[in-house]
Amino acid sequence: MKNAIQKSWLGGILAAIAASLCCIAPLLAVFGGISGAATYFNWMEPFRPYMIGLTILIFAIIWYQQLATRQGQQGDCCEPVKRSFWQSKKFLLIVTLCSGMLIFFPYYSSLFYRTPRPSAAAISQARFSYVKLNIKGMSCADCTKHIDGSLLEINGVATSRTSFEKSETIVRYDPAKTNADSINHKIKEIGYQPTLIKNN
Structure with missing residues (x-):
């Protein structure tokens, strides 16, 4: 019984991780320096609802077994078996x-991304250029926060507007400080596949 419960909750945790892996993976690129981490697991995004359902089902069964066992012991005349912390x-x-x-990670993952903002003085004094890029590898809308946050770390980038629906980003930057190639390289570095559409 002990081994069965342990295997069940381990399965539940693994299912929960799998459900949000497409959004957890980009953080590996940010904190672990793993280039391309975002694209390794984006194929799992269509299975997310099933993984969430599996997680809920597993934990529902575990809780039922746990509570049913306790009630059965209370009904017995024998002294209840003392359980370890791992079985409690x-x-x-x-x-x-x-x-x-883990399941709700996509809804608060943006808290882990830094989004530095350029000063108002720097924006007003600069002459900006724009670059528009098509981006492949985004698995959910939360990927846009990852891309925008990373691009805003580049010195000279004033704004970044990424659209999941259009699979593109529009970046406004100061050509005296950075260029389209640097922006393109940054997007590749965090694990996505950019293609230049327009640069002016």
């Missing part, structure tokens, strides 16, 4: 909450 409801609650945080 407290530990199961922690694992359940962790899985929930």
